[in-house]
Amino acid sequence: MAVAPLAALHRKLFDETDGSKFARLKERLLKKHVPDDRLAVLDILMAYARDGxxxxxxxxxxxxIVALVEPGEHGTFFSWSLEMASLAYWGVDGMLKSMGKAAYGPLLALATAEHTTLSVRAKAVKSLAVFSRQPFDAGLPYDPGHWKAEQLQLDAVLAWQRDGYPDGAGHALPATHAALDDPRTPLEKAAAMLDKKLAARRRKEQDLAQPSNWLTIASAADMAGIAQRWALPEHYRRFLACHSPLRVCIDSPQYFQGLSLYGAAELIKAQHGYAWNPVSGDAIAGWPEQYLVIADAGADPYCLDLGAIADGDAPVYTAEHGTGTWCFERHADSFIDFLNEIATAA
Structure with missing residues (x-):
């Protein structure tokens, strides 16, 4: 009697000892059998997670497994996975997806278990924050694997438990300027075009605990600190004040290493290693003092020439790093031209 295709694939997965071949078999299992036999595929994957x-x-x-499971399914499996060091990290999300708020207690116990790996404890806090819309992850890295022990905010998590696990309000959206929705000047139109491209990225992936790819209203303190150091061209000053980049990174063929566009909060620190030594505070020899680094692509700086301000704007220069000497070339005739280029590439 012929073996059914799914059963045969099940056997092959459990017999395979080559990782690359296993990956191909697993992809075949998902593509061919999930549409009609999702539960059977889940059973196979969970069996392998237990004994493969x-x-x-x-x-x-x-x-x-987490992607395939639906609410109410396989809570027992995910409860078991939390006890397995190699499975617990993603088992956290499976618990929440399967059990909803009923998973809060076990996950809080996991987060406070000092014998458990830090990354797993952090994942429990992060996932609880996302699911409950509580701000336990505010300002922390998107990947909880990068959290430190003192960042777990266990006091806040335990207080939340004592309060009966209330839902939170979630993280507020970064404050943006109205001109992004009703641009009138060339600067505003360039910023609005860039924000439209960034918004498409935000819809695909965004963690408001550590928001990225936003153009935001800068703080008065940041703008005051900048004004104490430099006399900026008006177009760039207004861009920082009204549309300050918040973790904006442009990925495109033109910027194959990615281009980071600095905001007001990071502009001063961004000069470290270019204009001055961050340890001694001394100016670095060979750096043109009129050049202000406003972006970098793989550490190659893009600079406004503050010595050539005209009509409220200034040209942008760039150079390759690591060549021994800076050899700058004119990249754009103005900041607005540079901004339009970035917006087109985004």
Whole structure:
């Protein structure tokens, strides 16, 4: 009697000892059988996560399992996974997806268990924050694997538990200027075009605990600190004040290493290693003192020439880093031209 295709694939997965071949078999399983046999595929993946012979794949399969499971399904499996060091990290999300608020207690116990790996404890706090819309992750890295022990905010999490696990309001959106929705000047139109491209990225992936790819209203303190150091061209000053980049990174063929566009909060620090030594505070020899670094692409600086301000704007120069000497070339005739270029590339 012929073996059913799904059963045969099940057997091959458990027999395979080559990781690359296993990956191809797993992809075939997902593409061919999930549409009609999702529950059967889940059973196979969970069985492998429990007993499969390729240990690293037992962990990798957890993301597929979490993606396939629906609310109310397989809570027992995810409860078990929290006890397994190699599975617990993604088991956290599976618990929440499967059990909803009923998972709060076990996940809080996991977050406060000092014997548990820090990354797993941090993942529990992060996922609880996202699910409950509480601000336990405010200002912390998107990846909880990068959190430090003192960043777990366990006091706030335990207080939330004592209050009966109330839902939070979530993180507020960064403050943006009205001109992004009703641009009138050339500067505003360039900023609005860039923001439209950034908004498309935000819709695909955004963590408001650490928002990225926003053009925001700068703080008065940041703008005052900048004004004490430089006399900026008016167009760039207004851009920083009204449309200050917040973790804006442009990925495009033109900027194959990605271009980071600085905001008001980071502009002073961004000069470190270019204009002055961050340790001694001394000016670095060979750096043109009239050049202000406003962006970089793989550490190659893009600079406003503050010595050539005309009509409220200034040209942008760039150079390759690591060549021994700075050899600047004119990149754009004005900041507005540079901004339009970035907006087109975004």
């Amino acid at each position: 012979q390729l240990l690293h794949w037992r962990s990798f399969l957890m993301t597929d």
